[in-house]
Structure formats: C-alpha cells, structure tokens
Amino acid sequence: MILTMNNVEKSFDGIQVLQDLSMHVNQEEIVCMIGPSGCGKSTLLNIISGLTGPSKGQVINNSSNISYCFQEDRLLPWKNVYENIDIVNQACDKKTCLDLIDKVGLKGFEGYYPQELSGGMRQRCSIARAFNYEADLLLMDEPFKSLDYTLRLDMIQHLLKLWESTKKSIVFVTHEIDEALLLGDRILLLTNRPTKVSEVFQIKKDKYKRRLTDYQLVKIRNEIVQLLQGDRDSNLIKKSYPEGAC
Template sequence: MSSGAEDGLAVTVRDKRFGARQVIADLTFRAAPGEFVALVGPSGCGKSTLLNILAGLDPAFEGSVQAPPGRLGMVFQAPRLLPWRSVADNLLLVDPPGGAAAVEDILAAVGLAGRGASWPNHLSLGMQRRVAVARAFAVNPAVLLMDEPFVSLDADLAGSLRDLLRALLAQRPTTVVFVTHDVAEARDLADRILYLAPSPTRVEREEVIMNRSIKEKQAAARTRSG
C-alpha cells in the first residue's frame, strides 16, 4: 500500500484475475478519515481478494491503493492465531507500539484481561475473534481492514462483539473497511455501505447510513429531553 492520501483511503482495482478468470473489474471507492465503510457482497464474489489487495498482501492486480501514513490493522476471515504462541505472544508478534504493557491494555479493552498467558486453542471461537480484533488494534492502525470478523458466531455473541468494536472505535478512532455478507451487520456498524455485484466484482450501489457521531448526538439529546 503506498502512502500519500492524507485524506483517507483511495482504492481503484481496474482488473484482478486468477488465471484467465476476472474476479474484480473497475472497482473504485474512497473512505474518508475515520469513516466506517462496509463492503457487502455474496459468498465467493471476491471480498477477501479485495481486502488482500488493500492490505498489500496481493500485488498482482491492475490499479492503485492509496492509504494515509501509518500502520494497517487486519482482522482475517479466520482468527489466524499461532497455536504454539500464547495470546500475549501472538499480539507481540505485530510489534505493537508500547510493547507488553500495550498488549495488556488492549486485551483488557476486548474483555480478556489476564488471559495473555492462555493458548489460543484453549479459547472459544468468540474469544479467539476478540484476540484477532485486539491484534489489529494493537498497532494503532491508520486503517483497519476487517474480513467477516464475526462470522460463525451466534447472534448474541456477534451482537456483543459489534458493541465491543463500536466501543474500541470510540476510544481509538480509525478508518475502517469492513467486509460482510450480512446487510444487518453492515447497517448496524457502518457510516456507508457499498454493495458489490459479482462476476466480476464491482460496486453496484451505495447506501449512506446515518453516521455514528450523529446517532450518538441524537441518543444524547433523547436522554436529555426524556
């Protein structure tokens, strides 16, 4: 990912292919600083492929990705924790500014205070997903990429992780690109939703959601008047 877009994230993928098969065509979007953009599309349409491009993990595409200076946090579709390292060591691997103390802070912030010595495989999937979120926030990301981070969790647990994400973003604001196939989840979290059409993937339409800060101001106003 090249830097230079001080004003947020600017993405153009003109062409992405696997062999002869075109997966993404003429897909363009921007995310303003601090904006939460959700990408919604059907299974297999190319969402993970797109996030890998944004993360700089897949340079084999035609187009450009401009991101603000700073580090990138990524939550993969599976938690992807190293099973032979403790939870704290998994977080230290990303070289968080602030080191071990910062790791303890972020574990506490995701509800896992004191669990740094645990082995990832001894944690429930919900807890592993919390660790994956903690690892992404541990680098103080300028951009946070999330690939269906709460998939395969029951509805209550997914809801509580969405609450957790909102709380983390209130404390540690950053620009977010969040991939999901769940429209309700996108509407619950995002400022703006881009709906992706498949074969090849491109942006079909956009939905602007009343953003978090406005929602919060209105909730505060309701509390005052009620």
C-alpha cells in the same frame, strides 16, 4: 482520504474477479462492504493490503501501515493471549495491551493459549491484535463469520469500543447486512463476479445509538435485500436463457 481505488481490475487464470472497481475510504470512517459469497471481497482486501497487486487500475494508499483482521483468528498456538497481542507492536507497553484485552472482554484470560479458548474468544483476541498494530487503516475480513447471532451483536459493541478509542479507518467486509447497518458510516454493495460497487448507502446516525429496528436502518435493509435479490434473479435469468435468448 486515506485510501482511493480507481478502476481496479483483477483476474486469476482468465477469470475476472474485480472489474472497474472504484472506491475510497475517509479518515476515521468505517466502510462496510456487502456482497454475495465468493464475489472477490477477500481479493479486494488482499489488493488493499498489498499482498497481491491489481491487474489494472490504481490504488492510492495514504496510510503508513495497514492492519488486518483475518477470517480465521491466525493466532500463534505457542503464544498466549497477551503475547499474541503484544507481538505485533514492540513499542506497546503493558498497560495499553492489558487495556485492549479488557476492551474485548478477555480480562483474566491473558495467560491462556489459543487452544484453551473458544472460537469467539480467539476471534476477539485476533481483533485486539489488529487494533494493537500501529496502523491508521484496518481491514476486517468477515471477522465474525463463525460466531452466533448474539455473540456477533456483542462483538460489534466490543469493536465500537475499540474504534472509539483509536479512531482508525476500517474497511469491514461481511455478508451480514445487520453487521454493516450497525457499524458502517457508508455501506458499499458489491455485485456478483466480476465485482464492482453497485450501490452506496450513507448512514449519518451515531453508531452507538443505532438499533436494528430504527426506521432508517430498516429502510436501508429492505433496499439492500431487494438489490441483492434482484442481482440473484438477474443471474438466474442469465443462466436459464444464455446468450441473449431473452
């Protein structure tokens, strides 16, 4: 196991964001996390990466380094595509770097600066950078957030290509069920704040052969939708009838 979290809690200014959250990530595994907006997914990733510490609980990190793909691209505006990818890894030779650029479909754009690229291309550059960093655990925080649907499906293929060549463990946070279904070995469903893992789905099927119309995926999708819907309904009930009125 590359990462284990036991009963982690986190609160900001008296607001409890994470409560009693336990999870683990295995070697060479993609773990997808789905949760409602604002439920503390980014906080969870920040705790894993060590940017912030947990208020309570235990985080056991067996990886040497952790790479991070942010919601925004966070590329250096004064560096071109090649330099932005190259900068995180000093030991990286030119061929590996160009290979990565090719895999995310940016071949021919090595010399372009971020402001000359479209949002999708910048995000692909940022993904390539995350893969270029020497790390066995990669955290991805809604990396396809600002992209349209077809481009997302395209990016998932790029991501799988990269994953296959490096076999890094990935924690992929999203609020799009389809992304999780196509990428995840396991899908963790998170509840609303205070966040904990409410359900775990395992998908055994080969990632390259998955289609969103597959029976197994459709079944899981329905279950997730039902759970998310139920979560929302129970919240609505809590709001309309507070303090045990029901």
